[in-house]
Amino acid sequence: MVSNFYIKDNKQLMAQLKELAPEQLKAFNDFNTLVFKNGALTIKEKEIIAVAITMVTQCPYCIDSHTKKAKKAGAALEELAEAAFVAAAIEAGGTVTHSTHVHHASNQDAPDVLYARSNLKNLGQLGKLAPEGFKGYQAFSAAATKAGKLSAKFKEIIAVAVANATQCPYCIDVHTKKAINLGATNEELAEAIMVTSALKAGGSYAHISHIIQSFQD
Template identity: 65%
Template sequence: MSNNLYQKSHMAHLNQLKDLAPEQMQAFGAFNEAVLQEGALTKKEKEIIAVAVAHVTECPYCIDSHTRNAKAEGATLEELTEAVFVVAAIEAGGAVTHSTHIHNAKNEEAEDALYTRSNLKRLGSLSKHAPEGFKGYSGFNTAAMKAGKLSAKFKEIIGVAVAHGTQCPYCIDVHTKNADKEGATDEELAEAVLVTSALLAGGAYAHMANMIESYGE
């Protein structure tokens, strides 16, 4: 028994899945393979997105495997770092945009719908009550999303993928519109979202290694 819950050696337990749940294991493998194959997005781009989304799911196994895959596809450490900073900006943006619900919570006459696009008009309230913090957030978001080793278009595609991982409707709306302005196609966005789907499934899949380890103790 190991005192470390995360050991690379635990991944060997996943070999048992073909016997424990063969049909599901085969279907997951086919799903993952289909999502990560070359399409409107290259394999390299998909693996960069996978590394980004793995930082949303916070699965160390997924970060490890997809970082290695991305490197094998030619991704640089600078590109991967910029992609993960997009994640940090989207995560921060989710908290910022959801602050608009504070106004509704304090308003007894607020409409029943919790999510309306018009909520974003109330972002000025956060800026008013915490101006320095909001200024810092805005500067960080701008820096994270501007073109660098990765293009502004690809960063917005990552943004859409990540927003589906964080399940922030405001972020999905804003970054889909931004991606469209940067020239992203429907096919590219669809493929990016399916990478997110596979990574969310993959986080649960990979952590079955821990379940098997614990069951055997």
């Protein structure tokens, strides 16, 4: 029995999928190839987005693979670090914006609709109840999404991709509007979302190696 679940050699087990699920493997590989073609976003941009999404999926195989692919496509380490911080900020933002549901739960007169845009008007409650932490979050979010090695526009495109990965409707709404205001096109946003889709699928795909390993132990 292998004592370490996460070793790079695990990926060698994936070769068995050619016999275990050949049709599904081909379809996944075709999907992945099409998503990462040059389009409204370059391959480099798509791989930077992919690295940001791996921070959400927390798949070590995907982190390793897409970091190397991003480097090969011309991404600098500073760009990948900034992308990772965008992901961290959106994860933090999802938690912060969902605090509005705590406010609703304690209010007997709250509406039945859980995800109304108007919920965000109650975000100020968190600022009043935990003012220092909330100010810290605001400063962090601003720092993570301002222009640096990556443009503010591209960071907002990353933010939309990450928001779709975290499935936070508030984050999707807010960052889609910010991205569009900074000049992002519908095509760019659509391609970024498809990168998220491929990475979400990729995390499950990569972990099939653990099924094979456990089954064969």
